[in-house]
Amino acid sequence: MFRTNPAFHLVLAFFVGIVAGLGAVAFRRLIGLMHNAFFFGQISSRFDDLRHSAASFWGLGVVLVPVLGGLVVVWLVRTFAPEAKGHGVPEVMDAIYYGSGVIRPVVVLVKALASSISIGSGGSVGREGPIIQIGAAFGSSLAQWLRLQEWQRLGLIAAGAGAGIAATFNTPVGGILFAIELMLVEVSARTLVPVMIATGTAAFVSRLFLGDYPSFIISQHIINRTMHQSAGAYAAYVLLGLLAGGAGLLFTSSLYWTEDRFERWIKNPYARHAAGMLGVGLVIYFMITFTGHYYVEGVGYATVQDVLDGAITHPGFLLLLLLLKILTFSVTLGSGGSGGVFSPSLYVGAVLGGLYAVIANHLLPGIGISMTIAAALGMAGMVAASTGAAVTGAVMIFEMTSDYHIIIPLIIVASLAFGVRRLITRETIYTRKLIRRGHFIPEARHSNLYLMRPAGEFMETPLIRVKGSRTLADIAVLLHRGREIPHILVLEGTQPRAVLTAPRVRELLRHRQTSTPIGNFASEDWFSVPVDCQIYDLVARFRATHQECALLCRIDPPEHHEDVIAIVTIEDVLAYTSLPMRLLRPHAAQ
Incomplete structure (x- = not known):
């Protein structure tokens, strides 16, 4: 077994950060390439995820686009890497706690291709899970190639996972906290510093290619309003945190309930995923026909931005979006797709927060809750409740919005949402998948x-x-x-x-x-x-x-x-x- 000195270990973390950053850039380009190919028959990687996609010229045929993509995904996963199925993070955690940190190199390529096809063809999933798995798999492969000690291998996996989060969301601090809360089995200087180096490097590389912009845009006048919050607004945020906790439980339970039903009703994996994606195709065709946008397909950031901009204010439509996103997300992954859960949780949280603000301001006109702020708080609450990463959720939303004044409401909502979920179950959307295999993951890192x-x-x-x-x-x-x-x-x-x-x-x-x-x-x-x-x-x-x-x-x-x-x-x-x-x-x- 090869023993490295601390300096060389930091160099390896730097290299992992570079690869994770480049991988995040390449993966985003690949999603754009697949989306343009499936929806418009074009060879182009240009795609702005904060803008709604134009309607496909396939017309009614767009219903079959997710089905075609889904069949390719099932073939890739079953043929080359079963680990690439699903949302990725549980597989990384499983490798850390049950597989001695060994992740097969082929997972990097298969996960990137399968998830980009799933997202690009209309699957209602996120891109962060695949990038986390890609970064972690590279860290594991590098450590295996150099025959590093096990603690170093586990550290590089956590560094790769955190770097993937940092690069895809432009949130270097959030990436560090994600690794600490969910990936590191040991929190010490020898493991934490490599994570910091990898996440900082990955964020820097991502900014070189994609620009130094927050993931979502909040206007300056909204940010200025958060400097002065009334006591009534803080009381309203408490209720929002409790609601977000309940929504997180619904979000998680819906995924695994749907997965169980698909596996029970349809035994053939190709038929199973084709049936699920046909349902997703019908939903997005319905949305484009009657509303003018797909709204729930792909990562859904354009819809999140609409809510942050206050462009969607009808409570009935917001409720419809919330329910349809949970449905299409659950069906996409539950029937056998590949993609992340982080972005869908942000979507549901934003819509929940926006809906809450609309109703609260209608019932209590003087309370003055900003729809934009409530949406941002809802995102943090959903991340905390569904993934269990409460600190990561609060800090990442702060980094995404560049609004320092929102930090106290973020802490309130994320903490309460996490508490509601933990009061009912200690299983998160990540650990529930592993518990169903009989693989248990510790909730804390103790001395x-x-x-x-x-x-x-x-x-x-x-x-x-x-x-x-x-x-x-x-x-x-x-x-x-x-x-x-x-x-x-x-x-x-x-x-x-x-x-x-x-x-x-x-x-x-x-x-x-x-x-x-x-x-x-x-x-x-x-x-x-x-x-x-x-x-x-x-x-x-x-x-x-x-x-x-x-x-x-x-x-x-x-x-x-x-x-x-x-x-x-x-x-x-x-x-x-x-x-x-x-x-x-x-x-x-x-």
């Missing part, structure tokens, strides 16, 4: 001090005790009274016999296997530890036994099922530490 604390302090998943003869239907009735899926301790007489973990319960209920006794599904693969066992010792036991469940007990070993205080799984430990899975279960990445 080693946390490993010395008792394991019981970190456990939130409830525990219920049942006989093995009870069925899943019985469990479903019990859960109807509560909200959170519990771990289940299966009893034999007065003794604990087996364990059914919360993720397994969730999976079984989703597949409706309700008539079988739960004892048939439960695992006897567990060990017991005292309730005051330290996390450090618990991790050692997981590694030594290769088991995945531990019973925290008053008396070890337990003499009665009442001695069991809680069930702890590897995933529970991962949820509250920054330990990658391979440190708890070494064979997992093999």
Whole structure:
């Protein structure tokens, strides 16, 4: 294994930033090329995403444009790189925590091509997910080629991901925070400085080719108005934050509900995505026919700019745009497309904020909420609620709008939106995809001090005790009274016999296997530890036994099922530490 000195590691980060910046520029040009080819039959990469696209000369035939693009996307993904399907960021996180930071180089090319076709042909997805995956894949490939140490490889992946965000949105600070909140398994000078170098470099390269402009334009007179906010306006922002949190939950749930339905109803992947994109094609044809613009196709930045400009003020139309964007986004990705979720969340947040301002000013004429400011706040709230990156959402919107005076309302809305989502579920739009595979991602980066604390302090998943003869239907009735899926301790007489973990319960209920006794599904693969066992010792036991469940007990070993205080799984430990899975279960990445 090749060991680099710190200076050379920084040079590598600089190189990753250059490639990520150039990749972002090339990817945006590629989207323009695909859009012009699919919609107008032209070979040109010119495309201004802040302006609405002209109507395609295909007429009614535009309905089939997303279908054609979708078929090509499915072929590319299935033939060359299955990792390129979907929104990209979960695959990067999965590689970090479960794959030792190994991302195949082919993913760079396939993801860029598949996502540009998906977006260019009318798919209602974003461009940031692919750029994140492209930057991360290059960082991983470079580290593998040089045979760097694992922590350096993981650091370059985070640097590439942050650089991709910085380059595509012209938000270097936001890129750093994105890497910290979602990518870095260790936050220290040796990992953070390379991220800073990569994101700064990528933003600089992007500005050389695309210009130093904010992602969205807010007029100076609107910015001046934010200097003087009334107490009533701040109270209104509190409610907006709560609404954004609810919208974020709807946004996330809609995607995975749609994905489940498509996979259940249509087994063939080509037919599945073709059916979904036919629906998207019908929606965009309806919009161009009756409104004059496509509105919901592609990244949707032109519509976001319209809301920021106050060009769309009818509440009914704003509500229609919000619902149609969630629908087309969910169908595009849920049926098998390739693209990001960040831009659609910005779109939904902007429209939600604009709609909120229109209604609030109508009901309370004296409150004086700016539609532009409310739209910007809505974007931050949606990012915080859906992705879990609350700080990133607030700072990126600040960088995108170049309005410093909006920072306090941004903090309020992003924090409340994040809190609403976290109160209901700790799953984000990124981690839910991984949890469905049984791959859990930690919510926080803790110092080693946390490993010395008792394991019981970190456990939130409830525990219920049942006989093995009870069925899943019985469990479903019990859960109807509560909200959170519990771990289940299966009893034999007065003794604990087996364990059914919360993720397994969730999976079984989703597949409706309700008539079988739960004892048939439960695992006897567990060990017991005292309730005051330290996390450090618990991790050692997981590694030594290769088991995945531990019973925290008053008396070890337990003499009665009442001695069991809680069930702890590897995933529970991962949820509250920054330990990658391979440190708890070494064979997992093999």
